[in-house]
Amino acid sequence: MAREKESVVGRRGLLAAGAGIAGVGIGMAGGTAIAAGREQEPQQPTPGDRTYPFHGEHQAGIVTPAQDRLHFAAFDVTTASRTELIALLQAWTLAAARMTQGQGAGSIGATSGDYDAPPDDTGEAIGLPPSGLTITFGFGPSLFLDDRGRDRFKINKRRPVALQRLPHFPGDQLVAEQSDGDLCIQACADDPQVAVHAIRNLARIGFGTVALRWSQLGFGRTSSTSTSQQTPRNLFGFKDGTANLKAEHRQDVDDHVWVRRGADPRANWLAGGSYLITRKINMSVETWDRQSLREQETVIGRTKAEGAPLSGGTEFSRPDFELKGRSGPMIATDSHVRVAHPSQNNGAQMLRRGYNFFDGSTRLGRMDAGLFFMAYVTDPRTHYIPIQNKVARDAMAEYLQHTGSAIFAIPPGTQPGQYVGQSLFT
Amino acid sequence: MITFRTPGRLTRFRLPLAATAITLLALPLAACTDNNAGRSADDGSDARALSVQANDDACTISAATAPSGTLRFSVKNDGGKINEFYLLGSDGLRIIGEVENIGPGLTRDLVVSATPGKYFTACKPGMVGDGIRAEFTVSDSGQPSQATADDRQLVDQANQQYAAYVKDQTEQLVTATEKFAALYTAGKDDQARALYPKARVHWERIEPVAESFGDLDPKMDLRQADLEQGQKWTGWHRIEKDLWPERAKRYRPLTAAQCKAYADDLVANTHTLYDRTRKINFTVDQIGNGAKGLMDEVATGKVTGEEEYWSRTDLWDFQANVDGAKVAFEGLRPILKSRDPQLDAQIDDRFAALQKLLDQQRSGDGFVSYDELSQSQVKQLSDAVNALSEPLSKLTAAVV
Numbered sequence: 001m002a003r004e005k006e007s008v009v010g011r012r013g014l015l016a017a018g019a020g021i022a023g024v025g026i027g028m029a030g031g032t033a034i035a036a037g038r039e040q041e042p043q044q045p046t047p048g049d050r051t052y053p054f055h056g057e058h059q060a061g062i063v064t065p066a067q068d069r070l071h072f073a074a075f076d077v078t079t080a081s082r083t084e085l086i087a088l089l090q091a092w093t094l095a096a097a098r099m100t101q102g103q104g105a106g107s108i109g110a111t112s113g114d115y116d117a118p119p120d121d122t123g124e125a126i127g128l129p130p131s132g133l134t135i136t137f138g139f140g141p142s143l144f145l146d147d148r149g150r151d152r153f154k155i156n157k158r159r160p161v162a163l164q165r166l167p168h169f170p171g172d173q174l175v176a177e178q179s180d181g182d183l184c185i186q187a188c189a190d191d192p193q194v195a196v197h198a199i200r201n202l203a204r205i206g207f208g209t210v211a212l213r214w215s216q217l218g219f220g221r222t223s224s225t226s227t228s229q230q231t232p233r234n235l236f237g238f239k240d241g242t243a244n245l246k247a248e249h250r251q252d253v254d255d256h257v258w259v260r261r262g263a264d265p266r267a268n269w270l271a272g273g274s275y276l277i278t279r280k281i282n283m284s285v286e287t288w289d290r291q292s293l294r295e296q297e298t299v300i301g302r303t304k305a306e307g308a309p310l311s312g313g314t315e316f317s318r319p320d321f322e323l324k325g326r327s328g329p330m331i332a333t334d335s336h337v338r339v340a341h342p343s344q345n346n347g348a349q350m351l352r353r354g355y356n357f358f359d360g361s362t363r364l365g366r367m368d369a370g371l372f373f374m375a376y377v378t379d380p381r382t383h384y385i386p387i388q389n390k391v392a393r394d395a396m397a398e399y400l401q402h403t404g405s406a407i408f409a410i411p412p413g414t415q416p417g418q419y420v421g422q423s424l425f426t
Numbered sequence: 427m428i429t430f431r432t433p434g435r436l437t438r439f440r441l442p443l444a445a446t447a448i449t450l451l452a453l454p455l456a457a458c459t460d461n462n463a464g465r466s467a468d469d470g471s472d473a474r475a476l477s478v479q480a481n482d483d484a485c486t487i488s489a490a491t492a493p494s495g496t497l498r499f500s501v502k503n504d505g506g507k508i509n510e511f512y513l514l515g516s517d518g519l520r521i522i523g524e525v526e527n528i529g530p531g532l533t534r535d536l537v538v539s540a541t542p543g544k545y546f547t548a549c550k551p552g553m554v555g556d557g558i559r560a561e562f563t564v565s566d567s568g569q570p571s572q573a574t575a576d577d578r579q580l581v582d583q584a585n586q587q588y589a590a591y592v593k594d595q596t597e598q599l600v601t602a603t604e605k606f607a608a609l610y611t612a613g614k615d616d617q618a619r620a621l622y623p624k625a626r627v628h629w630e631r632i633e634p635v636a637e638s639f640g641d642l643d644p645k646m647d648l649r650q651a652d653l654e655q656g657q658k659w660t661g662w663h664r665i666e667k668d669l670w671p672e673r674a675k676r677y678r679p680l681t682a683a684q685c686k687a688y689a690d691d692l693v694a695n696t697h698t699l700y701d702r703t704r705k706i707n708f709t710v711d712q713i714g715n716g717a718k719g720l721m722d723e724v725a726t727g728k729v730t731g732e733e734e735y736w737s738r739t740d741l742w743d744f745q746a747n748v749d750g751a752k753v754a755f756e757g758l759r760p761i762l763k764s765r766d767p768q769l770d771a772q773i774d775d776r777f778a779a780l781q782k783l784l785d786q787q788r789s790g791d792g793f794v795s796y797d798e799l800s801q802s803q804v805k806q807l808s809d810a811v812n813a814l815s816e817p818l819s820k821l822t823a824a825v826v
Contacts, residue, residue: 020667022632027731086451087520088583099519167655168653168654168655169655170522170651170652170654170657171651171652172651176774204662208695257762261549284725284726285817286725286815287722287725290718290722290815290816290818290819291819292715292819292823293824303532306531308531309529310527310529311529311530312503312508312529312530312531312532313529313530313531313804314531317531323508323529325508325526325527325553326510326527326553327526327527330508330527330529363801363805364730364804364805364808364810365808366808389654389655392654398726411495
């Protein structure tokens, strides 16, 4: 019972309660004073104290204002037992619900419990605030039908028609070890260690049922999913995601992100969910940095300073693709902003949620850097594949190399007592 | 490298002449950029940094005079039309420097080197007419001017030389491609394999020019990885795979009829390229950007062994790209030497260092296979490409 109470207090409370062990009161944001029972001025909640509800109509981590950090992981399911798979999803759901609220992965915690047993939380997030952690789960095409054509979990008859391995796109140089997967988990937080902690604990819970296939750390969100956020910059130094879908634009999100009931009769379990496309896009940053400012802006179609379209105005001005300049359209016909713009793609929009990555350097001494692209769409066949086929040939593509690729069906949100993806298995 | 270029990419190496007529005019009087823009005045303000407020009816400049040296006009378009800004000579005709395509609400800088004398400034809202003009005076700051009377001649000479080089290379490309196609069609595969990298040298030396034709390039130089699903694959690399199928899984050789079709297609496209490059003209910015573009090609495709995935003849292409960049650089050197001798010497040194590394990989009348390079040799080459490319990326701004 005492343990239960502790767990309600959460990671920070746990640390405070165990302050005698640690011996220091490491600068814990908020909360600490209360947990320690000391009187103090009411503190302003810091951004780190932010939590997002785990339960809901949709999974968190999609329209949630994009956090600063990412740890994304894809798994292969190593069992052929439907029961074991469901048990894992149940265990993951419980742990995720806890961790997103700032608690340890298990009910005991990282620093108590049987002295002869490893703790049920790995502990590296002790003392860190919840940091807005969201955890989002998805199912890859190979969960339904594996590489050998087996329907291991008797779910293939409910496989969404749109959930197909993505086709080869021009310029793809995909690495198998950075692509695909039966299951995925996206952990976003404002603190990298909190995101890492989430994936690490979920992977640990899954060992024996799943094996980690690949994972990706991201920093510096490269798009905004809320009108309350500033537009961030990608590693090309340009604002990214100016025209992104924003959570506040409810109708657009309904039209372009969520899967509607009836959209795919055999996959109504996915209603309220979405499709996630992930692409690891390496950027030739050294080559890019040698381009003149003129070339950089021409390639993108926006100014580097403010992100205004080259046709004029300010960042959020509508690009005028017709406007003629001295030597052709002000916004070049193969500029990225033009090719990718919804007006050039039957109005299709994506909710992008990408992150910069910088994985050290390559064996050639090049910066192994780029964009881990993530986009949530209502249907990849209309909202991603045709657009990627076009942007793969735009002016920016010359500085990009796609090395990882995956697609996942993102089930709808869960209610307390349910497990994630339950609608697929019942 | 990747090869597929659509028309807008021509900003870097834009071929239709109309687009660059103005730039050409701007060259003679040395609109030279210089990073050592003189900070003047004890009050910390920079008398060479001027702001221009332009709208559809007015053109207001923060000062009517400036000391000689590198001037920076920061032009803000507050109007509703696309605007332009010019610095004109005392005759009101010669363009010393200009910045075009300033969209409504945007700000752009004109960086220009000006000698003492009388000038005119002009905003041109809507890009038409004489513009809204005002007198502008550049006083003698005592700073030596980099502009010389010979510039016009040097520029003309550089442009002509480079045009002649492109012409010559396309001629050799046609001859070599025809020979290659004939050998391949006749089933003389060994001879075709021997000629393949040598014929492609002429393509690779002028790659930015060849690539600037957005329709031809994908037909001629597309690699398999760059294909879209369902897209027909033609050109050099399609034939390359047929001649070197060792790395392909379960490869089925082309039939004689298919060989002939691909070879004929390549020859026909080469002739189209030839025709289009007969009367081609260049400007120094195109040449400078072309040199840098060639080294970008090396960095992205050749040094990584991606270009010649099947034949492993990447080092031939590597050398050819370097050749092309070197020729472009040599053509611009007379101008560069007077403008920025330090940059000139640095680029020259680094070309030499890269060439030395490449020479170590020579074999017979060509090069060793890419697979024979050790990881550390590839890294050395890659480092040398970076070392050269960085100063080379400053070439264009230094000579225009």
